[in-house]
Amino acid sequence: MAATATAPAPRPRPIGDEVSEWRWRQRLAFAACWAAGLAVIAVTAAIVLYMAYRGLQYVRPSLLLHRPTPGLAQGEVGGILDPIIGSVALTVIGICVAVPMGVAAATWLVEYGHPRWLARAVESGIEVVAGTPDIVLALFGLAIFQLQLLAPLSFTASGGGVFGRSFFAAGAMMSLIALPLVFGATREGLMSVPAHLREGSWALGKTKICTIRTVLLPQIRRHIASGATLGMGRMVGDTAVVVVLLGGSLQLDPQGNVPGLNYLRGTGSTLTTYAYTASPAGEGNAPQKAYAAAFVLLVIVLLLNAAVDVLGRRNSHNEALAK
Amino acid sequence: MLRRLREPWTDQQAQRRLGAVACLVLLTIALMVVFVAVKAWPTLTHNGIFGWLGPGPDVDRTMNKMIEVGQDPPAAAFELRAWPLVYGTILTTGLSVIFGIVFSLFAAIFIVEFAPARVRSVVLPAVRLLAGVPSVVFGLIGILVLVPFVNNDLLSTGRKQSVQHVVQLDGTGVLVAVIVLTVMITPIMIAIVVDALRAIPRGWTEGAAALGANRWEAMWTVSVRAARPAIVAAAVLACARALGEAVALSMVSGSRGFSPNPLDGLTYLFEPIRPLAASMVEQVDAMNSPPIKSSIYAFALLLLISSFALSVGGFVAKLPMRRQGMRV
Numbered sequence: 001m002a003a004t005a006t007a008p009a010p011r012p013r014p015i016g017d018e019v020s021e022w023r024w025r026q027r028l029a030f031a032a033c034w035a036a037g038l039a040v041i042a043v044t045a046a047i048v049l050y051m052a053y054r055g056l057q058y059v060r061p062s063l064l065l066h067r068p069t070p071g072l073a074q075g076e077v078g079g080i081l082d083p084i085i086g087s088v089a090l091t092v093i094g095i096c097v098a099v100p101m102g103v104a105a106a107t108w109l110v111e112y113g114h115p116r117w118l119a120r121a122v123e124s125g126i127e128v129v130a131g132t133p134d135i136v137l138a139l140f141g142l143a144i145f146q147l148q149l150l151a152p153l154s155f156t157a158s159g160g161g162v163f164g165r166s167f168f169a170a171g172a173m174m175s176l177i178a179l180p181l182v183f184g185a186t187r188e189g190l191m192s193v194p195a196h197l198r199e200g201s202w203a204l205g206k207t208k209i210c211t212i213r214t215v216l217l218p219q220i221r222r223h224i225a226s227g228a229t230l231g232m233g234r235m236v237g238d239t240a241v242v243v244v245l246l247g248g249s250l251q252l253d254p255q256g257n258v259p260g261l262n263y264l265r266g267t268g269s270t271l272t273t274y275a276y277t278a279s280p281a282g283e284g285n286a287p288q289k290a291y292a293a294a295f296v297l298l299v300i301v302l303l304l305n306a307a308v309d310v311l312g313r314r315n316s317h318n319e320a321l322a323k
Numbered sequence: 324m325l326r327r328l329r330e331p332w333t334d335q336q337a338q339r340r341l342g343a344v345a346c347l348v349l350l351t352i353a354l355m356v357v358f359v360a361v362k363a364w365p366t367l368t369h370n371g372i373f374g375w376l377g378p379g380p381d382v383d384r385t386m387n388k389m390i391e392v393g394q395d396p397p398a399a400a401f402e403l404r405a406w407p408l409v410y411g412t413i414l415t416t417g418l419s420v421i422f423g424i425v426f427s428l429f430a431a432i433f434i435v436e437f438a439p440a441r442v443r444s445v446v447l448p449a450v451r452l453l454a455g456v457p458s459v460v461f462g463l464i465g466i467l468v469l470v471p472f473v474n475n476d477l478l479s480t481g482r483k484q485s486v487q488h489v490v491q492l493d494g495t496g497v498l499v500a501v502i503v504l505t506v507m508i509t510p511i512m513i514a515i516v517v518d519a520l521r522a523i524p525r526g527w528t529e530g531a532a533a534l535g536a537n538r539w540e541a542m543w544t545v546s547v548r549a550a551r552p553a554i555v556a557a558a559v560l561a562c563a564r565a566l567g568e569a570v571a572l573s574m575v576s577g578s579r580g581f582s583p584n585p586l587d588g589l590t591y592l593f594e595p596i597r598p599l600a601a602s603m604v605e606q607v608d609a610m611n612s613p614p615i616k617s618s619i620y621a622f623a624l625l626l627l628i629s630s631f632a633l634s635v636g637g638f639v640a641k642l643p644m645r646r647q648g649m650r651v
Contacts, residue, residue, distance in 0.1 A: 017537050017538055021537075022537060022539060026537070026539040026540070029429075029539060029543070030437065030539060032429050033429045033430070033432050033433035033436075033437050034433060034437065035429075036426055036427075036429035036430035036433055037429075037430050037433035037434060037437075037438055037442065037446050039426075039430075040430050040446055040449055040450060040453065040509075040513070041445055041446055041449050043453065043506060044449040044450075044452055044453045045449075047453075047456060047460070047461075047464060048452070050464065050468070051460065051464075100344075101344055101347065101348075104340075104341045104344040104345070105341070105344055105345040105347075105348060107341055108338070108341035108342050108344065108345045109345060112337075112338045112341065112342065114338075118342070118345075118346070119345075121349060122345045122346065122348055122349060124634075124635075124638065125348045125349045125352050126348060127634050127638060128352055128630075128631055128634050129348065129351070129352065130634075131560070131563045131630045131631070131633060131634035131637075132355070132567070132627065132630050132631075133563075133566060133567020133568075133569070133600060133626050133627075133630055134567065134569070135567060135569040135600050135603050135604055135623070135626070136355075136359070136567065136623045136626050136627050136630070137355075139359065139603065139619065139620060139623045140354075140355045140358055140359060140623075142610075143358040143359065143362055143620075144354070144358065176351070179348070207331075207333070207334050208334045208337070209331075209332050209333075209334055209336075209337035210331065212337075233455050234455075236457070237455070237456070237457025237458065237459070237460075238457070239457070239458060239459045239569075239570040240569045240570055240600075240604055243570070243604055243607060244604070244607050272457055272459045272570075275459050275460075275463055276459050276462070276570060276574070279462070279463055279466055279467065279574060280466055280467070281462070281466055281573065281574040281578075287467055290463055290467075291463070291467075294457075294459065294460050294463050297457055297459070297460065298456065298457075298460055301455050301456065301457060302452070304455070305448075305451060305452055305455050308451075309448065309451075
């Protein structure tokens with residue numbers, strides 16, 4: 001998807017190649033292409049506009065500032081403050097794990113990459129992680145965090161049983177969703193840095209790692225930022241990991257009594273699970289609240305998308321200058 | 324001690340430390356396979372490695388019975404025949420990838436060749452946005468807009484009554500699931516095909532034009548033909564995505580472990596299903612029961628292995644284009 005961000009200059013249309021002179025089958029295909037392209041715009045616009053219409057109908061400032069309250073009349077009372085906090089917290093945890101790992105792995109791969117077979121293995125390993133369904137990642141996380149060894153990190157029952165559900169667990173598994181995107185963006189960035197920058201730095205007597213730190217990473221920070229933003233968009237929108245690893249409890253449910261840490265050890269919900277449980281598919285059956293939560297979620301995703309676009313534009317600008 | 328930590332790394336240290344982080348990825352994958360396989364083991368041994376994929380008694384009833392067996396179940400409780408779930412997965416994935424690949428091929432040709440610059444500057448962000456829309460939003464629109472529409476306007480009472488003794492129709496089912504899934508995976512395929520069509524060297528299409536081909540002929544006979552590996556790769560990677568889609572499908576597929584019967588004619592489109600991933604997400608709360616837990620991990624193992632195979636397949640499919648020196 002990285003390449004779609006930067007469009008090459010369109011080829012000028014050949015003179016004398018009028019569609020009206022084509023054979024009818026070719027004209028039909030031409031029409032099909034236009035139909036498909038316009039359908040993409042129409043579907044996207046329909047989804048965004050419909051969600052905006054429903055969202056603006058139900059979102060009120062008070063809704064965003066109040067905590068959800070359990071009860072039968074879920075549609076009328078309570079707000080969605082806890083899910084919003086949950087979404088933000090989980091994304092921050094995930095990105096804090098994914099960025100250092102992704103950047104370190106990509107830097108090693110591009111700048112060192114020895115032994116060769118190990119580099120190939122890591123490269124395809126990242127592809128495999130990118131292709132793994134999020135629900136499988138979630139179940140893997142559950143299996144890991146239910147180990148007695150990791151009990152301090154998650155919600156524990158009074159009898160000593162480990163549920164393996166907490167912000168820690170969900171955030172750690174979430175980071176695997178963002179990792180391939182950060183890795184890919186960093187690798188693209190490092191590969192686009194011209195060789196003479198590195199050579200100039202080595203010629204001044206800097207070591208390789210010093211070059212990476214002071215020359216290369218500052219140079220590609222926009223690539224890293226756009227990869228991280230893409231990853232955040234994916235993490236905010238993920239539901240399966242949250243359902244399995246965060247428990248999807250309506251309110252933030254702290255565990256233990258260390259301030260700050262107790263919330264991270266506890267369970268909660270995010271906008272995605274809130275919309276899921278409030279929809280007719282879940283128990284809540286409060287479509288209005290589901291629409292409101294989904295609208296807030298969509299706005300966040302739209303903003304992150306716009307940020308990626310802006311960063312991408314700056315990237316291509318920089319690359320054009322470098323040439 | 325602190326002083327030592329603050330010293331700049333030497334090159335060797337840096338290589339070793341960064342390499343260790345990179346190897347963590349491989350370790351994670353290995354752990355994932357091991358953990359999931361170990362948890363799935365009871366189901367696999369009791370039913371045979373492939374036995375549980377076969378047809379058998381109603382899978383919903385089997386799983387409900389599993390919930391009730393308690394903490395120390397007899398071996399017989401692990402009995403599972405999950406064919407309807409596998410069938411649901413294959414059905415939704417297959418149909419949506421077939422529809423999606425045709426649609427995205429045309430959309431990609433439009434973006435690369437025919438779209439005027441202004442339209443292109445709208446379509447590309449639209450594709451990227453569509454790829455970023457969370458699956459729960461698709462599910463929500465499916466269940467609150469499409470399902471009532473199908474239930475009220477497309478499903479006649481006669482059609483509901485014709486299969487009443489087998490299954491209840493309420494608008495959820497194959498049709499809505501395939502529509503939602505197609506919309507979800509199309510942006511990925513469009514992005515891959517667009518990248519591939521753009522990677523075709525301009526000289527090739529210009530050569531075709533010089534020989535008298537018009538724009539469509541140059542596109543179809545040269546660019547699309549050269550990009551065939553990428554089209555296959557797009558289908559394969561979208562397949563992997565569709566296999567693992569849990570939440571949206573659990574909302575719109577009807578959540579019933581039922582195998583729709585093609586002999587029912589058009590009614591087939593409205594019959595409920597439940598893909599593997601959706602079953603996993605729905606049964607997560609029942610994981611206290613060992614047989615359920617083992618069954619869910621068996622589903623996870625199946626999805627894990629299929630997505631591995633598809634990732635590798637997508638990579639292999641693109642190799643011919645890479646060999647030509649194109650970056651796809």
